[in-house]
Amino acid sequence: MNLGFSPLTAGLEYPAAFDLAAELGLFLEVAYDQHEMDPRLPSAQELREMGRAAGVGFTVHLPFVDWNLASLVPEVQQLSLERTQRAIAFGAALGAHCGVLHTGLVPLRLPIALEQGRKRLHQGLARLELGLPVALENLGLSPADLLETPQELAEVLAAHPNYGFCLDVGHALVQRGTGGMEEYYQQLGPRMIHLHLHDNDGSYDAHAVCGEGRVNWRWVREVLRGFEGTAALEVTGGAAGVRRSVELLRG
Template sequence: MRLGFSPFTTGLDYRAAFELAAELGLFLEIAYDQHEVDPRLPGAKELAEMGRSAGVGFTVHLPFVDWNLASLVPSVWRLSLERTQRALDFAGQIGAYCGVLHTGSVPLRHPEALAQARRLLERALSELEPVVPLALENLGLDEDDLLETPDELAQLLQAHPQHGFCLDVGHALVQLGLEGPQTYHQLLCGRLIHWHLHDNRGASDEHLPCGEGQVDWGWVRQALKGFSGTAALEVTGGAEGVRRSVALLQQP
């Protein structure tokens, strides 16, 4: 398994993030939204060179800010699709191991609206041309999220066998309680290519360092044994939060 962390959630700039990643043998999960809004950040070519120089690889979190692949508004849906494809192309240019994708939201909770939103999401997943493996992430944090149950995500992945699954243990805990991560893992372990690792106390998506909340990290360590994909820490707490999380994951 390759382990990495998100500079975005950690709060580190790229210089500090690359130094920490190189020191600990980690990759970086790049938040594409940041590169869209901040022209000061390195482009794909420069970022790829930074990674080669430091011996640091990448994954990419695809857009999720002002974005919705389940939007009922045609112009919003088209722009979201275009942004996602640009992000996938960016991921390919930096040699990312995978790209992580949210599954959209529907504020209008009417049966016809929900059915149309599902059709639009499926259309987007069919039209995208991923140049890196695509991992659909479990959400279920908000009443507006399109997919409300693990079974719905499983059905979506069954309909799109070209894509994989990202298990976010913090999201699963908030959505389903203490057994949430195990529930998603049992149902979708055969499609699992990426993990998001962070902690919380069960009520909200706090992104605490591993071990500071209620996630069962003994189970996580066991589930990661033999896993050949990638896992990214999405923790707060700066470099120390990453170090503490890595140390906990390395316990026997």
């Protein structure tokens, strides 16, 4: 298992994040949105050199802030496509193992709006040029999320065989209950190339330290055994939260 963590979620700046990753043998999942928000952060090339010096690799979370690949407004979808394409190029320059992509929102829950949103999502996925492996992440956290079930995500992935699947165990718990992870895995396990690991009590997406909620970590450890892809911790709690989560997963 190739394990990493998100510095953004953990609340760590890059120097501390690299030190922790090097100490624990982890990679870093870089949030592209953070680099859009703060141009003072290192470039992809600079991060890659920092990673090479520290012996630390990367994955990249593609844009999701003020972003909607399924937008019914053509200008919004076009901007989302452009930002995603720039983020993919950023991840490729970083040497990232993979990128993680959300699937969009349709707040207007009318049949014609949902139909058009699905069409826009398919068009957007087809237009993106993938310079690295990209995994579509399960969401279902908001009434506005376009895709609400494992079957819907499976249908999208079936239409786009060049994309993989990112199983977010915390999202699955909130969306589908305690059996949600298994449900997604049964449908999409062969397409899984990445996981997001964090915990919650099932009521909201808390991004708690692993072991502090209702996620079945025994099942997760079994899935990770022999898994050849990547798995990123998206936990709060700073370095201590990352350490406790790593101990649980490696214990």
